[in-house]
Amino acid sequence: MPRESTLHLLLYATAGLLAVFLTIHVALHAPGLFYDTYKESVQRESVRRNYENFGWALVALLIVAVIHGLVGLRGILLELRQGPRWEAFVNFLVVFLGAYMLGLGTYTLLTWLGIMHFGG
Amino acid sequence: MGEKRKPRFLENRLGIMGNIVPWVLMIRDNPERVAFVLHRLTGLLLIIYLPVHIFVTSMTVNPQKWEDFLRLEENPLAQFFLWILFGSIVFHGLNGIRLLLVEGLGKGIGKPEPPEPPYKPTSLSSAQRKWLYAVFAIWLIVWIVGGIILFREFGWV
Numbered sequence: 524m525p526r527e528s529t530l531h532l533l534l535y536a537t538a539g540l541l542a543v544f545l546t547i548h549v550a551l552h553a554p555g556l557f558y559d560t561y562k563e564s565v566q567r568e569s570v571r572r573n574y575e576n577f578g579w580a581l582v583a584l585l586i587v588a589v590i591h592g593l594v595g596l597r598g599i600l601l602e603l604r605q606g607p608r609w610e611a612f613v614n615f616l617v618v619f620l621g622a623y624m625l626g627l628g629t630y631t632l633l634t635w636l637g638i639m640h641f642g643g
Numbered sequence: 644m645g646e647k648r649k650p651r652f653l654e655n656r657l658g659i660m661g662n663i664v665p666w667v668l669m670i671r672d673n674p675e676r677v678a679f680v681l682h683r684l685t686g687l688l689l690i691i692y693l694p695v696h697i698f699v700t701s702m703t704v705n706p707q708k709w710e711d712f713l714r715l716e717e718n719p720l721a722q723f724f725l726w727i728l729f730g731s732i733v734f735h736g737l738n739g740i741r742l743l744l745v746e747g748l749g750k751g752i753g754k755p756e757p758p759e760p761p762y763k764p765t766s767l768s769s770a771q772r773k774w775l776y777a778v779f780a781i782w783l784i785v786w787i788v789g790g791i792i793l794f795r796e797f798g799w800v
Contacts, residue, residue, distance in 0.1 A: 541736075541739075542736055542740055545736065549729075554793075565713065570709075585697070592686075592690040596686075596690045624693065627697050631700055631701040631704060634701075
């Protein structure tokens with residue numbers, strides 16, 4: 524694991540980026556902005572359009588959200604309890620969850636890119 | 644004259660309940676503590692939701708699975724959760740920006756003074772306190788307005 528100070532700086536840096544990316548993400552589902560209704564914003568055609576127009580921004584959002592969330596979760600869990608075994612478990616947990624989320628998110632984006640370019 | 648009120652002290656070891664339930668905190672004039680607890684609660688909710696959201700989003704590649712999920716969103720409980728989630732994002736975001744300014748950049752906390760009785764830190768009467776009240780006010784307004792828009796669409800109002 525990186526130094527605690529590095530992780531905390533990472534928390535701040537990703538927080539700043541999230542403020543921008545997440546506002547756009549929520550705005551994409553806000554009625555009356557990009558779509559007339561919330562329900563319209565979650566239709567498959569709208570999702571496809573979002574991947575087409577904001578695909579790489581969604582990847583950036585995924586990465587910063589996962590880092591920010593997991594560094595925050597790690598901090599909370601390590602404040603609850605201390606000890607080398609607990610710390611090793613928490614570190615394993617956040618790395619495992621991070622790999623799962625980044626892997627699944629990337630898979631979804633690549634599948635959508637395939638659908639957009641080769642049909643489906 | 645009434646009985647002199649007993650002084651109340653900040654509890655250093657609040658335990659897990661003190662960190663989870665803001666109502667167990669018997670601390671006067673400490674909205675920062677309430678914001679801390681709310682920031683934690685909303686953060687925990689969001690990190691629990693994030694893997695679920697990524698999993699659900701992966702269903703969009705399969706039209707049938709996505710249709711099934713959208714039917715699930717017709718459930719009033721799911722709609723209510725969406726509103727709670729929206730409120731969590733708004734509070735965590737607004738308070739996060741305040742924390743970035745206060746903790747990250749050291750803005751709005753005033754100048755340090757010699758520690759003389761009654762030991763009231765300048766940071767508690769500086770700009771950050773006003774920012775905190777602004778965070779609470781903007782959060783409640785956005786959350787309520789967002790709720791009205793969402794629940795109107797869902798046919799609740």
